[in-house]
Amino acid sequence: MKNPFSSNDLPDSIKRRIELAVAVAQERLLATHVRHALDLIQIVGDQVPFENALAIYTRLLRLSEDESRVITTRALATLGEQAGEGEIWPELSAEPAEQREPRRSFMNLMRSRLRGRVNDDLRRQVELAAARTEVAILNTHVENALQFVELLENELPYIEAVEMYLDALQVRDSIAEVTAYMALARLADEHLPTPATPVEAPQIQAVPQRR
Numbered sequence: 001m002k003n004p005f006s007s008n009d010l011p012d013s014i015k016r017r018i019e020l021a022v023a024v025a026q027e028r029l030l031a032t033h034v035r036h037a038l039d040l041i042q043i044v045g046d047q048v049p050f051e052n053a054l055a056i057y058t059r060l061l062r063l064s065e066d067e068s069r070v071i072t073t074r075a076l077a078t079l080g081e082q083a084g085e086g087e088i089w090p091e092l093s094a095e096p097a098e099q100r101e102p103r104r105s106f107m108n109l110m111r112s113r114l115r116g117r118v119n120d121d122l123r124r125q126v127e128l129a130a131a132r133t134e135v136a137i138l139n140t141h142v143e144n145a146l147q148f149v150e151l152l153e154n155e156l157p158y159i160e161a162v163e164m165y166l167d168a169l170q171v172r173d174s175i176a177e178v179t180a181y182m183a184l185a186r187l188a189d190e191h192l193p194t195p196a197t198p199v200e201a202p203q204i205q206a207v208p209q210r211r
Helices: 012-044 050-060 065-084 103-113 117-151 158-168 173-191
Strands: none
Touching: 012 050, 012 065, 012 117, 012 158, 050 065, 050 117, 117 158, 117 173, 158 173
């Protein structure tokens, strides 16, 4: 995690609150990841050993080794707690989980295993689950960024507060840009006046086709 204060002259009291906000943001992201990892296990648990399901999850989400380890540990702990409460979860497979390989070779291996009519449904389920997870993670980033805006409202402009969050959490560029736009759009809805008369988009006439 980057130091969010490297280029900002903020009071010590604000810095401590930011440190707390970073910790809360990390926990929210972890909880979102774990929830969706467990959802994937439930979806494919009767077709894929859950150790492999977790490996698929961490690679589909392009997580670092540290992130993968933390999420896997928390997911396994949650599974253990739920099993102790009598809920039914997939049993540990006797087969070892896929060894960590370069991402490209691993995903090519998974795609080859998911080809064919028998595995079409499994592949579709995994792809849909991954898309749903990406959106959930994005929404969590937006909520976290807005918390930073609220915390730093009297200290930094909105965009700088959002950028501080994105830098502190080292959000990858493709997600960071969308997060910033979504957070600022939410702020626009909150702070910009609503037009008295909505402006309708001009009607564009279709160009007649030549005969």
